Amino acid sequence: xxxxxxxxxFSAIWGFVTPFALFHMAWSSLLGIxxxxxxxLTATMGIALITTLTYKLPADLAILVxxxxxxxxxxxxxxxxxxxxxxxxxxxxATTLDGFPLAMQGLAGRAMxxxxxxxxxxxxxxxxxxxxxxxxxxxxxxxxxxxxxxxxAIFGIVISGHLTAxxxxxxxxxxxxxxxLVSMVGQEGIHAYERFTYGTxxxxxxxxxxxxxxxxxxxxxxxxxxxxxxxxxxxxxRDSIFPKVADVLCYWRxxxxxxxxxxxxxxxxxxxxxxxxxVSYAAARRKSKxxxxxxxxxxxxxxxxxxxxxxxxxxxxxxxxxxxxxGSAPAAVLLAAMFIHGLRPGPMIMxxxxxxxxxxxxxxxxxxLAILIYGVALSKILLKILAIPKTRxxxxxxxxCAIGSYAxxxxxxxxxxxxxxxxxxxxxxxxxYPMAPLVLGxxxxxxxDKNLRRGLVLTDGDLTPFFTRxxxxxxxxxxxxxxxLSIDPLRHGLESLYHGLRSRIRPGRLKASR
Amino acid sequence: xxxxxFVTGWVLILLSLYVIVESWRMPRLEHLKVHxxxxxxxxxxxxxxxxxxxxxxxxxxxIRRGGHRxxxxxxxxxxxFDEPGNRRLLLTAFLCIGYAGFLIGTIPYWxxxxxFVWVFIVLFERDRGTGFRVQKxxxxxxxxxxxxxxxxxxxxxxxxxxxxxx
Numbered sequence: 001x002x003x004x005x006x007x008x009x010f011s012a013i014w015g016f017v018t019p020f021a022l023f024h025m026a027w028s029s030l031l032g033i034x035x036x037x038x039x040x041l042t043a044t045m046g047i048a049l050i051t052t053l054t055y056k057l058p059a060d061l062a063i064l065v066x067x068x069x070x071x072x073x074x075x076x077x078x079x080x081x082x083x084x085x086x087x088x089x090x091x092x093x094a095t096t097l098d099g100f101p102l103a104m105q106g107l108a109g110r111a112m113x114x115x116x117x118x119x120x121x122x123x124x125x126x127x128x129x130x131x132x133x134x135x136x137x138x139x140x141x142x143x144x145x146x147x148x149x150x151x152x153a154i155f156g157i158v159i160s161g162h163l164t165a166x167x168x169x170x171x172x173x174x175x176x177x178x179x180x181l182v183s184m185v186g187q188e189g190i191h192a193y194e195r196f197t198y199g200t201x202x203x204x205x206x207x208x209x210x211x212x213x214x215x216x217x218x219x220x221x222x223x224x225x226x227x228x229x230x231x232x233x234x235x236x237x238r239d240s241i242f243p244k245v246a247d248v249l250c251y252w253r254x255x256x257x258x259x260x261x262x263x264x265x266x267x268x269x270x271x272x273x274x275x276x277x278x279v280s281y282a283a284a285r286r287k288s289k290x291x292x293x294x295x296x297x298x299x300x301x302x303x304x305x306x307x308x309x310x311x312x313x314x315x316x317x318x319x320x321x322x323x324x325x326x327g328s329a330p331a332a333v334l335l336a337a338m339f340i341h342g343l344r345p346g347p348m349i350m351x352x353x354x355x356x357x358x359x360x361x362x363x364x365x366x367x368x369l370a371i372l373i374y375g376v377a378l379s380k381i382l383l384k385i386l387a388i389p390k391t392r393x394x395x396x397x398x399x400x401c402a403i404g405s406y407a408x409x410x411x412x413x414x415x416x417x418x419x420x421x422x423x424x425x426x427x428x429x430x431x432x433y434p435m436a437p438l439v440l441g442x443x444x445x446x447x448x449d450k451n452l453r454r455g456l457v458l459t460d461g462d463l464t465p466f467f468t469r470x471x472x473x474x475x476x477x478x479x480x481x482x483x484x485l486s487i488d489p490l491r492h493g494l495e496s497l498y499h500g501l502r503s504r505i506r507p508g509r510l511k512a513s514r
Numbered sequence: 515x516x517x518x519x520f521v522t523g524w525v526l527i528l529l530s531l532y533v534i535v536e537s538w539r540m541p542r543l544e545h546l547k548v549h550x551x552x553x554x555x556x557x558x559x560x561x562x563x564x565x566x567x568x569x570x571x572x573x574x575x576x577i578r579r580g581g582h583r584x585x586x587x588x589x590x591x592x593x594x595f596d597e598p599g600n601r602r603l604l605l606t607a608f609l610c611i612g613y614a615g616f617l618i619g620t621i622p623y624w625x626x627x628x629x630f631v632w633v634f635i636v637l638f639e640r641d642r643g644t645g646f647r648v649q650k651x652x653x654x655x656x657x658x659x660x661x662x663x664x665x666x667x668x669x670x671x672x673x674x675x676x677x678x679x680x
Binding site: 053055056170173174177178180181184188190191193195196219222223226227228229389391392394395396398399400401402403406407410412415416418419422423431432448449452453454456457460461487489 | 515518519522526533536540541543546548549550551552553554555556557558560561562564565568571572599600602603605606607609610611613614615618619623627630631634635638639659663664667670671674675676677678679680
């Protein structure tokens with residue numbers, strides 16, 4: 001089995017060693033790094049926009065392009081985080097904590113080298129888990145029934161909502177359930193009844209995912225960027241940007257730990273790279289012998305953040321491939337792109353096209369190789385691109401948002417969908433509602449809808465299997481405890497109930513002991 | 515934020531009530547002998563109920579934090595519109611919606627795109643303090659950028675991706 005899987009992996013890697021594939025890898029990785037480096041352009045927005053440029057490509061090359069953009073964007077954001085203290089993407093927010101102080105100490109080059117080595121190693125650790133866990137999870141997912149899939153959808157929404165809005169989880173859950181509500185629009189999948197369409201033929205298929213994403217991440221981002229004052233100009237680093245082997249050897253424990261944390265966070269539905277970086281950073285700080293350096297220019301802290309966020313990328317692809325449930329917002333767009341290109345990620349992937357799983361592993365491998373090469377070679381060109389004023393970049397980004405939304409089905413209606421989701425996304429973001437659960441909700445709505453109803457029909461309305469099957473039990477317990485422990489009145493109620501029970505039991509025990 | 519939460523909470527309550535009522539009104543498909551638990555309205559009603567629960571929590575929480583005192587004044591609105599960032603936001607929204615919602619499909623795509631990019635750059639890079647020469651140069655630069663971007667996007671989508679442009 002292992003030999004067979006290794007053979008598949010090498011065959012997938014060899015399959016991409018063609019001039020055409022290498023050309024696509026080269027431009028898409030570079031574009032990803034540029035997208036990530038430009039403040040305001042996120043990985044999700046980049047993948048959503050580039051998806052519209054891949055319609056005519058064969059499926060494997062299209063996904064290769066998107067994965068290169070994804071890996072590149074998460075890495076590219078570290079440049080701005082280090083040089084101007086502004087995270088290029090939300091995933092690089094933790095990078096600013098130590099990256100910018102290092103740049104202020106005249107060590108911008110070293111910081112960029114650390115970011116490169118951290119990102120490369122994080123991606124590689126995640127890639128190893130993608131190659132090993134995805135086939136196992138894919139085979140295990142075949143045992144899932146409607147009950148498990150229903151809870152998996154709810155679990156994804158609740159956990160994603162909780163972790164992406166730690167200060168106010170209720171907003172994360174609202175965003176997730178709003179996403180589920182959006183997915184209810186259109187013809188439903190069991191009786192073909194048209195829900196919330198009001199006779200509009202354009203809404204029969206529901207809101208198209210790519211225009212909605214382009215709006216929520218593209219147009220909303222354009223509005224946010226134009227509202228904010230122009231960022232500072234970046235200065236070229238004066239020291240070497242080559243990654244140092246000594247840094248890797250010195251902090252190998254941090255690298256492995258952050259890689260594991262990043263991958264694990266990636267696997268949790270809809271959580272994403274930013275949380276991966278923060279959790280890795282916090283863990284590194286807790287375990288570090290140089291804790292006092294954190295926040296003041298710690299190499300270890302920077303290494304942890306950059307390893308953590310890039311390890312999330314392959315981690316987030318694992319549930320997307322095997323369960324059709326994305327691990328992050330960019331992975332959600334990637335999943336949508338896979339469906340557009342006729343691929344069928346989900347529990348059947350290891351039965352129908354096991355080779356594709358290894359092709360994805362190979363894609364991550366090549367994307368990682370590309371960021372290593374660009375990370376070392378292209379620092380000055382990137383600085384010139386960073387100098388492009390937003391007043392010239394944003395209109396072009398919006399032109400791509402509009403034509404990209406239109407080009408999928410040649411409908412001007414989709415341009416309006418993009419505008420609508422853009423405005424809604426901007427307002428929600430201003431009110432601190434995270435976008436990842438919203439996107440996850442839109443993706444998981446259909447899965448939840450079909451499986452809840454199927455499950456209820458199978459059991460003739462009996463809810464017991466939804467709560468007693470082993471996986472369901474674990475999922476609903478985590479889901480409910482996450483909600484109950486986060487809502488103050490419910491938590492207080494539970495606490496008083498617990499204390500009440502305890503005080504009743506204690507006198508009883510006392511009597512018994514006497 | 516408490517005031518925003520108060521308003522959002524009410525919007526959520528109204529939206530969820532609407533969703534629940536609409537779900538209730540959806541057909542039960544008895545004539546097709548459909549299982550009563552697989553009817554189309556059951557899941558939207560479930561989602562509506564959860565959103566109603568969260569909406570109520572949001573309203574109660576915001577009232578406790580004093581969010582129900584909205585304190586809407588004309589002066590407050592004026593201050594919002596006077597803020598430079600908000601002005602830039604409104605101008606961006608106006609230009610983007612005008613281009614994507616109304617200009618596309620009304621005039622040829624390349625012209626609409628070129629015009630949008632040019633107007634966007636000119637309006638955001640205008641500087642009253644600078645002389646005519648500098649201003650003229652900016653207009654020309656914006657025109658060159660508009661021509662290049664409009665031409666490139668039109669060519670790529672029309673010729674390479676064979677998209678019938680609006």
